[in-house]
Amino acid sequence: MDEQCEPGSFDLDALAAYYDESKRFFIGAKTDRDFIHFSPERHGKYPFIGSFSWYTSVVEARKAQWREAHLRQVVEIMHLLGSPLAQSGLDDDFQRKRDRIEPNEDGFGSKLVFNLRDYSEGLDGLYWRNIFGAPFVDLFGPRLDAIPASQRQSLDGGLVLVQPYELPTQAMTAEGDAAEGQLIATLGRDAFFDLPTLTKPTRVPDVSWMLHKH
Structure with a gap:
């Protein structure tokens, strides 16, 4: 959110360099209504802790x-x-x-x-x-x-x-x-x-294949 990208003219190489340095993106539209957050786990042991989030107005869903x-x-x-x-x-x-x-x-x-x-x-x-x-x-x-x-x-x-x-x-x-x-x-x-008892799941997905793939 520190820099403004002009539509159609921003430097993709600069964005790529920023991503390589920070390992994430948080982009907000001028409307202050739409946001994208991209935070992958690229170099860590557990790839499933990364995330891609998209926020927008719930009004659109009508x-x-x-x-x-x-x-x-x-x-x-x-x-x-x-x-x-x-x-x-x-x-x-x-x-x-x-x-x-x-x-x-x-x-x-x-x-x-x-x-x-x-x-x-x-x-x-x-x-x-x-x-x-x-x-x-x-x-x-x-x-x-x-x-x-x-x-x-x-x-x-x-x-x-x-x-x-x-x-x-x-x-x-x-x-x-x-x-x-x-x-x-x-x-x-x-x-x-x-939530009422704060009890964690006892049946969980098998994500071991992701560790090997990563």
């Missing part, structure tokens, strides 16, 4: 054409990055499931605690759209077939979409929470973090 394009674009990015998991939903929904504030042991101040380090430790919940690659398809097995066809879709490259509700704005509602809970029960609660 349009069926946008939702269709969104799904296509996310699938294309997953194939480009070799990612076995993509999740889309409200930022507030991610925040309430992914981390929490706990008081420090000495009684002074507090700290941010992440419920799970990354998807190698399981899932922190289901969101509006959950696209599973091979490790999760193998993890859930026939349980995926038990999900109603209206909430499940097979995609290119063996990916499977699980979508509890039609619109992302249905998250954090009684209806949305009930739909999510039902699908988690179908897929197996032991594969998901349990």
Whole structure:
């Protein structure tokens, strides 16, 4: 966010040099509404702790054409990055499931605690759209077939979409929470973090093949 790129005239070599130095990108549009965060784990031992995040206004999701394009674009990015998991939903929904504030042991101040380090430790919940690659398809097995066809879709490259509700704005509602809970029960609660008891998943995806590939 320190530099401004002029449309159509910015220097790609300069961007590549910046990426080589920082190992990440955070790009914000002039609208201050759209952001892309690209932070891969290129040189570390665990490739699955990298991330690609895209933020935009939830208002766009009201349009069926946008939702269709969104799904296509996310699938294309997953194939480009070799990612076995993509999740889309409200930022507030991610925040309430992914981390929490706990008081420090000495009684002074507090700290941010992440419920799970990354998807190698399981899932922190289901969101509006959950696209599973091979490790999760193998993890859930026939349980995926038990999900109603209206909430499940097979995609290119063996990916499977699980979508509890039609619109992302249905998250954090009684209806949305009930739909999510039902699908988690179908897929197996032991594969998901349990927020009320702060219990980590006991059934996790096999990502050992990623370590060898990396």
